[in-house]
Amino acid sequence: MRGLRDLPRTVWLLAAGTFINMIVSVTFVFLFLYLTGPRGMSPGEAGLLVGLGGAGLMAGNFTGGWYGDHLGHRRVLLTAAATSGLLLATVPLLPTPALFLALPLAQYASGVQRAANSALVAVIVPEHTRRQAFALVRASANGGFTIGPVLGALVATRLSYDWLYAAEGLGSVAMAAWTARVVPARLTPHTRPPRDKGGVWPALRARPAALVLLLAILVTDIVYRQQYSTFPLYLADHHMDTGVYGTLLALNGVVLLCLELPAALALRRHAPLRIVGTGLLLVAAGYATLLLGANITTAVAMMTLLTLGELLYKTTATAYMADEAPPHVQGRFQSLYAGVSISGVVLAAPLGGTFYEAAPTALWPLCATLAATAGTAVLLTTSRKPHQRESRETAEAGHDGRPQPVA
Structure with a gap:
């Protein structure tokens, strides 16, 4: 291909x-x-x-x-x-x-x-x-x-x-x-980062869109991983057994396996934050479909939209963070993204379970709202004027125009 x-x-x-x-x-x-x-x-x-x-x-x-x-x-x-x-x-x-x-x-x-x-x-x-x-x-x-x-x-x-x-x-x-x-080892040369500046945070402050993206992914992953905790409980509460849930997870795996790589190739020349924002909105739409009723049709629609959102935002967001990172903090940019991208592993079940127990009918509207807010925030960062990235890079350079190291 x-x-x-x-x-x-x-x-x-x-x-x-x-x-x-x-x-x-x-x-x-x-x-x-x-x-x-x-x-x-x-x-x-x-x-x-x-x-x-x-x-x-x-x-x-x-x-x-x-x-x-x-x-x-x-x-x-x-x-x-x-x-x-x-x-x-x-x-x-x-x-x-x-x-x-x-x-x-x-x-x-x-x-x-x-x-x-x-x-x-x-x-x-x-x-x-x-x-x-x-x-x-x-x-x-x-x-x-x-x-x-x-x-x-x-x-x-x-x-x-x-x-x-x-x-x-x-x-x-x-x-x-x-x-x-x-x-x-020769493919990955390593030099110890200089110590004259404050590390990864100055680089992030100079890249507000990357910071917005991290916060959006943090929120969305907690929402996204409800499919592994409260969603199967919701299915069981509406007389859909474990077999239905297993089939839905299989649907997720098949769609990702068949479409994620072709989608990345087809969209590789498009603005990354627009792709990520659209993916987060699809996650929101997936949970919003559950408001239409509890049945097989809405469950399949939910999982399909969630999976399409995943295949749009996950790969693209990872690559965006890599492209934005200065070389000396490439690892820390990837660490920040990797950490927030699995935040739901720790937070989704306790937060979702507590909320579902207290107000089961309100969980899915909340999930849809949170993911939609995250997606909208990412899309709004794309309205930044084209010269702003160049201005940021100039600000990180010395007065003679040569890039200065950031520890």
């Missing part, structure tokens, strides 16, 4: 490794069942540990880019992937109390790896091909994850959950080895 041919061979090899790795990266899908089953935890204890793991994942995403900017993104990715893999591989051997330390640490390392991977793609790919590169890596991940849970269920039921942890642990270590092989 035209547009993909411009991508470096390294990105294709990374995408291939991602596809294979995602096939075995399914332990989180079965984590609650594993903890309350073979490990004998109560639902409350299991919920606490799952929450700690989610907090570790978010913390890793927020800090991984800082490590990469200071130590090199390739080095950080290799270390984090190997650490996460070794911790997961030892889970079957650990006593149950030790899981309260091992699993959050593994999730933290996984979050660091995720941020470092995004930054690594950003620094090895030219700016004009970043959307295609991120779309290719996401498509590979989605393809692997389409297969993974099915195989994981077979392994867990016919063998044991322990094999899932062994497979994911070895897969993560293998991914580190594969990345070390296909991404030579």
Whole structure:
């Protein structure tokens, strides 16, 4: 496909490794069942540990880019992937109390790896091909994850959950080895950032559109991930069983797998913030359809609109943050985006569940309003005059016009 041919061979090899790795990266899908089953935890204890793991994942995403900017993104990715893999591989051997330390640490390392991977793609790919590169890596991940849970269920039921942890642990270590092989150190030169300025925040203040985008994604991810918490509860409350919910999630996966990469290629020359804003509005429209009634038709319409919104905003927003980042804070820009883009992992269920319990009929209007507000805010940033980006870049340069470092 035209547009993909411009991508470096390294990105294709990374995408291939991602596809294979995602096939075995399914332990989180079965984590609650594993903890309350073979490990004998109560639902409350299991919920606490799952929450700690989610907090570790978010913390890793927020800090991984800082490590990469200071130590090199390739080095950080290799270390984090190997650490996460070794911790997961030892889970079957650990006593149950030790899981309260091992699993959050593994999730933290996984979050660091995720941020470092995004930054690594950003620094090895030219700016004009970043959307295609991120779309290719996401498509590979989605393809692997389409297969993974099915195989994981077979392994867990016919063998044991322990094999899932062994497979994911070895897969993560293998991914580190594969990345070390296909991404030579010379492709990712690293220089320690200078210390004369205040780090990532001056760069963000000079880029208000990027700051608006981060806030919009933070809000939208909490809304978006209601599909994994309150939405199945809503379906059950309206006599639609788990089979219906599973079919809707399959619809999400198929649409992403078939359309996300072609959409990124078709829209690669369009203004990124307009694409992101439109995607967020589609998320809002998805939840708004639930106001029309609780039935199969509205549920399918909701999931379709939500998925179309996802395929528009997620890849494009990731690439936009990479394009906006000064080289010395590329990792921290990717970390900020990676962190806010999974904020719903920690916040969606407790916030949505509390609100649904208190006022179930008001949750979907609130979700639609929040996502619509976020999308509108992003679209309004596109009204900025074209010369403003150049003015920002000039402001970051010295009086002689040469760029000055920002720590």
